[in-house]
Amino acid sequence: MKPRTIDKTNLPGPDFGHTPPGLISRSMQPFIRNNSAIRAMFEEGLRMQQEFGAENVFDFSLGNPNVPAPGAVEEAILRLVKDSDPVVLHGYMPNAGFPEVRRTLAEDLNRRFGTGFSEDNMIMTVGAACGLNILLKTILDPEDEVIVFTPYFMEYRAYVQNYGGLLREVPTLPETFLPDLEALRESLSSKTKAVIINTPNNPTGVVYGRKTLQQLSEVLLEAEERFGREILLISDEPYRELSYDGCEVPFVTEFYHNAVVCYSFSKSLSLPGERIGYLLIPDTVTGWKELFNGAVIANRISGFVNAPSLMQKAVAEVIGTDLTETVGYYDRNRRFLYEELSKLGFSCVYPEGAFYLWMKAPEPEADFVARCKKHCILVVPGSSFRGEGYVRIAYCVSHEKLQASIRAWKQIAEELFG
């Protein structure tokens, strides 16, 4: 093919006599406007690094694992590429994923949680965000309500709106940040199609224990009877493997018949860029086969088609890998940061899981975020999670970075507490 130089200025374009209506849909316009703010924040961070040097900027705003993927992942990828037929390794498989991969992951859950899942309960997904989306697409009619507990990962709002659903926020209890079940009971209605929980929690680091899940289940069961309608409990669990002090993360399907799980290997195996996870639909869920088929079809027609094939096989190969080192790294960061900041007079929720510290802002939230920034510390304002009056500090950074930041935290504490 002969290369040609195109003068773009001469490319034909219509001569509108007036300002033409743009290409952007009405529903996307607010997202694009809002995005400028995020971009401005990001560019401000870059500017700070240029002005003060990267080593003097403490960016605790991102949930991007700093611990490298376990060596077993690298070994598995090398082995798979060397030993597999590339037509199979990189080829199409059933849209739900390779059956043997799904079986391996189901059996691992059965071993760990005494469950009875098979490959027929598992759909491999392009991360947990894909799992949530294909599930919501399968269940939501316009105006259906989905309940979340504040504070929460705000992308849930977009996911629900993608399918015409309405997000309904229910508070958590002060101090514990566990669901306010009385408020939940009052918010459930004949319009409620699903409730999303996220445990271990982003942004609070709280883990929902057995008692919480049991009580939550009772409220949902009562509502199902009251309204004569199925209510799906969706557990978003990218942080399942990250819990500390031996804190149990109970498996939600034990407590409620209509519970499904969205999982991601992003955090446990430090593979956030690879987009690999699964959606688990137990056969206790009413009409589970239809829901399973629906989610597989939604996976296809939404454009995911299937989870990346090499990574499907890689996570199955390393399942059961010892995560002590990964969890240990975050644990050391967690204890260090919690203790240091508490000593300085800051008030934080003691994190049982995930890799976030949820800190009470000692002054109006926006002022506090600005003050932190003045000291080259970047944190996410609580209002970004509908958790006003707090900030989220992501401690998935190098321990040295955390240590180096203490001087800045001290200065902030002195300014505030004298």
Added chain:
Amino acid sequence: MKPRTIDKTNLPGPDFGHTPPGLISRSMQPFIRNNSAIRAMFEEGLRMQQEFGAENVFDFSLGNPNVPAPGAVEEAILRLVKDSDPVVLHGYMPNAGFPEVRRTLAEDLNRRFGTGFSEDNMIMTVGAACGLNILLKTILDPEDEVIVFTPYFMEYRAYVQNYGGLLREVPTLPETFLPDLEALRESLSSKTKAVIINTPNNPTGVVYGRKTLQQLSEVLLEAEERFGREILLISDEPYRELSYDGCEVPFVTEFYHNAVVCYSFSKSLSLPGERIGYLLIPDTVTGWKELFNGAVIANRISGFVNAPSLMQKAVAEVIGTDLTETVGYYDRNRRFLYEELSKLGFSCVYPEGAFYLWMKAPEPEADFVARCKKHCILVVPGSSFRGEGYVRIAYCVSHEKLQASIRAWKQIAEELFG
């Protein structure tokens, strides 16, 4: 965590006094019903393999490349895994993809097509299906129309409906299967937001040449002026690299200002399971920065987040790899099948690209598909592409399989033509 055995039959569930409304949304119910037919066909194929032996069943129904990924892909993956920092290799990057990957791919296009793209025009996507979906999400308001030319890949219908849009079918010309531009002119309206083309074409194998694209552009420009509205031309090009006899596949952005390209490496690099491609938005597109930002946001909130990270880097590493072997394999199959079937009296469109043969059914389509099946040949009925009276034969199979099938084709020809 202590494993426990759960008796699912005792798991609490509500006792509805009546049949409860299920969990499936109204919009997904027809898809689930329809899916049973596809499943039945698939199971019939399996049954045939069991009854007659896999070697005696000729499955030409799937567009799954049989040529393995070029060795360079394997080498690139091994090199990347061995030499890269895993935190970067498997980590988050900007949602549009690694900037250096996008730059490499843009420069490759510039070299080959004399274009002037940069990383700011490229969004790495989870395959072309993702590119189409995030684009349609960004532009479609409910009731907006999207035009396609029959026959077409039917998933387009679902993609458009995902965002409340309406698909409008416009015929191609008899024999050539090139767009009927007069019919297009009549179908364009103030509701038209986009036109999708697919060249080289699935299912016909036709390539749109310079004259076709030039005339198509003129019709669209005239409509933009007539309706005072931007009309996006979306070129879906997973088969771009697969063209034969030196047939040129002109680059669509040269002909029309509002043209964007959805590309996938699924076919050219035989990586369909890996879900890796890109969306190209030239800066000649009206409001291209907004459209770019919108598509990146849609990529995030639809749950794709970003294209798989290792595969992004791998395709950039192998860009420019010699595809002679891959294309040559399909070309041999193409010529062999076209010649053999023509000799037997079948009437086929001579394919200029892709890896499909579009054959006229010599009797009512359903009867012909059934007759083929009786002879253990599986083809896709044309009506699955809204191309009634034809069948699609995918020749991305081993050459030996193709050769072995001729005996069965001969028997079919004898039955039909005596």
